[in-house]
Structure formats: structure tokens, C-alpha cells
Amino acid sequence: MTALKQFQRLEAQGSWRAAPDGPARDVIVSLGDATLVLSDPATDQPLSHWSLPAVVQINDARIPAIYAPGPESTDETVTIDDPLMIQAIARVRGAVASHRSHTGRLRNSLAVLGILGVLGILTLWLPDALVAHAARIAPPAQARDMGIAILADLERDAGAVCTRASGQAVLDHLAPILLTPEAVIRVLPEPLGGARRLPGDIYVIGNDLLRASPGPEVAAAHLVAARLAVEEAGLRAAAMEHAGLLASLRLMTLGHLPQSAMSGFGTALLSRPAPRPQDTALLAALAERQIPAEPYARSLDPTGQSVRALIDGDPLANTSTARPLLNDEQWLALQQICAG
Structure with a gap:
């Protein structure tokens, strides 16, 4: 999963609710090593860690996207409207899930295909997107x-x-x-x-x-x-x-x-x-x-x-x-x- 580390420093703003009736709280959403990390923007302290393979989007691929930690854990949610982060979550989560869901020869074949796919994305899509994103978020x-x-x-x-x-x-x-x-x-x-x-x-x-x-x-x-x-x-x-x-x-x-x-x-x-x-x-x-x-x-x-x-x-x-x-x-x- 080395190629996935290219996404580890990608960040975006989000709105997090710890419970359905809880207040919305501004957070920084970061892609980690097969995890989604929600942090306090003021202190950089992590507030929640989610496993990327388990993360689900619960509003049918609409934007802004609303994610939950898993299909059985929809009380906690985070809302994200950054297109780059939404695409990255989908791609990285899919690659992580593909990597973990197979064993033996089939697992290795799919892992190679997944890595090649991610490398293709890095070559054709991600560089320009990251450059544009860096320009957009620069304070x-x-x-x-x-x-x-x-x-x-x-x-x-x-x-x-x-x-x-x-x-x-x-x-x-x-x-x-x-x-x-x-x-x-x-x-x-x-x-x-x-x-x-x-x-x-x-x-x-x-x-x-x-x-x-x-x-x-x-x-x-x-x-x-x-x-x-x-x-x-x-x-x-x-x-x-x-x-x-x-x-x-x-x-x-x-x-x-x-x-x-x-x-x-x-x-x-x-x-x-x-x-x-x-x-x-x-x-x-x-x-x-x-x-x-x-x-x-x-x-x-x-x-x-x-x-x-x-x-x-x-x-x-x-x-x-x-x-x-x-x-x-x-x-x-x-x-x-x-x-x-």
C-alpha cells in the first residue's frame, strides 16, 4: 500500500457531529494510513479516528458528502464539501478495501491492479489537482x-x-x-x-x-x-x-x-x-x-x-x-x- 501514502497529508475542512442531536463542530479532516482523522483546527488535537475501509457515505454520493464511520455506526457523521478530499476518500478507501478483502493469488493480483490504478491517478489526475488545491488553500x-x-x-x-x-x-x-x-x-x-x-x-x-x-x-x-x-x-x-x-x-x-x-x-x-x-x-x-x-x-x-x-x-x-x-x-x- 505504499502508493496510498501519497494521500496521507491531504487535508480539508469538515463539519463533525458526535451524535445526531449534537452540535456541529468545525474540524480538519486528514487522510492517514488507512484512516480518516478528525482534528480540532484550533489545537490540532485528534477528535476521532475512522477506518477508511469501513467509512460509508450516507447521502447517496451527493455533495456535500456526509460520511459515517461504518454502516452500523451512523450516529457520528462528518460533512465534507471539498471535491478533492471526496474523490481521494473514495479512491483511497476503495484501494484499502481491495487490498484487505482478498487473500492468496487473487489478493496479490488485485493489489497490483489497485496500485497501478492509484499510480495512474497520481500521474494523470492528482498532480494538477494538488497544485490547484495548494494555491486555493494558501493563507x-x-x-x-x-x-x-x-x-x-x-x-x-x-x-x-x-x-x-x-x-x-x-x-x-x-x-x-x-x-x-x-x-x-x-x-x-x-x-x-x-x-x-x-x-x-x-x-x-x-x-x-x-x-x-x-x-x-x-x-x-x-x-x-x-x-x-x-x-x-x-x-x-x-x-x-x-x-x-x-x-x-x-x-x-x-x-x-x-x-x-x-x-x-x-x-x-x-x-x-x-x-x-x-x-x-x-x-x-x-x-x-x-x-x-x-x-x-x-x-x-x-x-x-x-x-x-x-x-x-x-x-x-x-x-x-x-x-x-x-x-x-x-x-x-x-x-x-x-x-x-
């Missing part, structure tokens, strides 16, 4: 670690992060105004072809957006565009796909990625144009933040031909009512963030 702290690792990889191509304190203080002031309260903005000395959003609400721009612009509006609009163009879930999925199966398993079991997991991701990121959001969504977001759209549009295409919709739809065109994002002192400090 904010692990997502931020992904982003930091990608930023470190970007530094190999675009130079070390600019760290002048006065300029970074301005970025820290702008981040919650332009993006989210948890966002962080970093500047690299080399051009990045626009702003780039990384997992964990990390945003990166090149110093060219500061040095070659008359004001902070261009960089600000690029940052807003980066936030709208890519969702956090997509960023995590792309990062974990790059990291691969072994790194995904390490993230789920140990809570962190190998140091080399994001190697090359930054180079691949810069080889593609920065994604752009829909013009209507960007114009609405810029209007909400009182940022003109035309400077951003001209930074993409100085002729304006390919960005005419942004220029014509600029809500702040021909107006002087917008309050400045930064005062002169703040803008000067931001422009000098890479100066020493």
Missing part, C-alpha cells in the same frame, strides 16, 4: 511569502529594490489609497513595462514610471490597472503551477515553499506584457480615486491611437477640480527613491 501569510520570493527573482533582472526611506514612506502612504490596506508597493531601478501585481498583495513598478513622468498620476494609474487586471487567486495558481507538485506538497505539509520554488518566475513574468483591465472598469476606478486616465494612456501609446477609448473616456479631462495625489515634497521624495 495570506503564505501568499505574501510567494510574492516576496517572486520579487527576489525579479531583482535578478531589474535590480535590487530601491529602499530610500523617504520615498518608501510616500509609497506606504499611497498603497491604501490606491490599492488595499494590506498592499505594499516596491520600486525596482529597471523598467518593468508597467506595474506588476504579485501574490500577497505586493505591487512592483519600475523607476522609469517615476523619473519620466511629470507627476505621480502615471505610476498611480498603472498600479490601479495592475490590481484590476489580475485576481489574487489567479496569481497564486500561476505561482504554484510554476513551483510544481513537490513544492505544492511541501507548502501543504510544512507551510512554506522551497527557496528555489520561484526561480525563473520573475524572468517569465517580464517576458510577457503587463496585463490590462477592461477600459470601463479602469476608468471607473480612476474616477473614484480622482486620477486622470490620459497620462496613463499616453504612457502606453504616445500617439493615443490604440488607447483612444481611455483618452475620450477620461472623467477628469478638461477639469482642474481633482486634488493632487501628492504634494511637491512627497513627489520629489518618491522620484528619488532609487537615489542611494
Whole structure:
């Protein structure tokens, strides 16, 4: 049953009742060595152990699935809605039952077939599923670690992060105004072809957006565009796909990625144009933040031909009512963030 150990660290959330009239309790459901372990998420203390060959689903293969420890022990139940865990329970339970239910030559033949089947699943289905699962369940702290690792990889191509304190203080002031309260903005000395959003609400721009612009509006609009163009879930999925199966398993079991997991991701990121959001969504977001759209549009295409919709739809065109994002002192400090 060696192949079954591939599933031992698979976890999902569930709702457990010790008795039919008992209260529902949140638990972590883990696949163990031919067992299903229900643990307290707060203390990691096991609350119940079930034998996988005896486990039965008592709601006719519907989702969320409701399981009991056995056909004669249906007072205790656990409800699971994670598709990966449901499939894994069915497959592992079947493999365990097949392994134990036969003797002699027939048992050995079926065990070989079961192992080959599980290996086939591992080859064709499980790797992609585990990678996607790792990306989906990664908490904010692990997502931020992904982003930091990608930023470190970007530094190999675009130079070390600019760290002048006065300029970074301005970025820290702008981040919650332009993006989210948890966002962080970093500047690299080399051009990045626009702003780039990384997992964990990390945003990166090149110093060219500061040095070659008359004001902070261009960089600000690029940052807003980066936030709208890519969702956090997509960023995590792309990062974990790059990291691969072994790194995904390490993230789920140990809570962190190998140091080399994001190697090359930054180079691949810069080889593609920065994604752009829909013009209507960007114009609405810029209007909400009182940022003109035309400077951003001209930074993409100085002729304006390919960005005419942004220029014509600029809500702040021909107006002087917008309050400045930064005062002169703040803008000067931001422009000098890479100066020493």
C-alpha cells in the first residue's frame, strides 16, 4: 500500500457531529494510513479516528458528502464539501478495501491492479489537482511569502529594490489609497513595462514610471490597472503551477515553499506584457480615486491611437477640480527613491 501514502497529508475542512442531536463542530479532516482523522483546527488535537475501509457515505454520493464511520455506526457523521478530499476518500478507501478483502493469488493480483490504478491517478489526475488545491488553500501569510520570493527573482533582472526611506514612506502612504490596506508597493531601478501585481498583495513598478513622468498620476494609474487586471487567486495558481507538485506538497505539509520554488518566475513574468483591465472598469476606478486616465494612456501609446477609448473616456479631462495625489515634497521624495 505504499502508493496510498501519497494521500496521507491531504487535508480539508469538515463539519463533525458526535451524535445526531449534537452540535456541529468545525474540524480538519486528514487522510492517514488507512484512516480518516478528525482534528480540532484550533489545537490540532485528534477528535476521532475512522477506518477508511469501513467509512460509508450516507447521502447517496451527493455533495456535500456526509460520511459515517461504518454502516452500523451512523450516529457520528462528518460533512465534507471539498471535491478533492471526496474523490481521494473514495479512491483511497476503495484501494484499502481491495487490498484487505482478498487473500492468496487473487489478493496479490488485485493489489497490483489497485496500485497501478492509484499510480495512474497520481500521474494523470492528482498532480494538477494538488497544485490547484495548494494555491486555493494558501493563507495570506503564505501568499505574501510567494510574492516576496517572486520579487527576489525579479531583482535578478531589474535590480535590487530601491529602499530610500523617504520615498518608501510616500509609497506606504499611497498603497491604501490606491490599492488595499494590506498592499505594499516596491520600486525596482529597471523598467518593468508597467506595474506588476504579485501574490500577497505586493505591487512592483519600475523607476522609469517615476523619473519620466511629470507627476505621480502615471505610476498611480498603472498600479490601479495592475490590481484590476489580475485576481489574487489567479496569481497564486500561476505561482504554484510554476513551483510544481513537490513544492505544492511541501507548502501543504510544512507551510512554506522551497527557496528555489520561484526561480525563473520573475524572468517569465517580464517576458510577457503587463496585463490590462477592461477600459470601463479602469476608468471607473480612476474616477473614484480622482486620477486622470490620459497620462496613463499616453504612457502606453504616445500617439493615443490604440488607447483612444481611455483618452475620450477620461472623467477628469478638461477639469482642474481633482486634488493632487501628492504634494511637491512627497513627489520629489518618491522620484528619488532609487537615489542611494
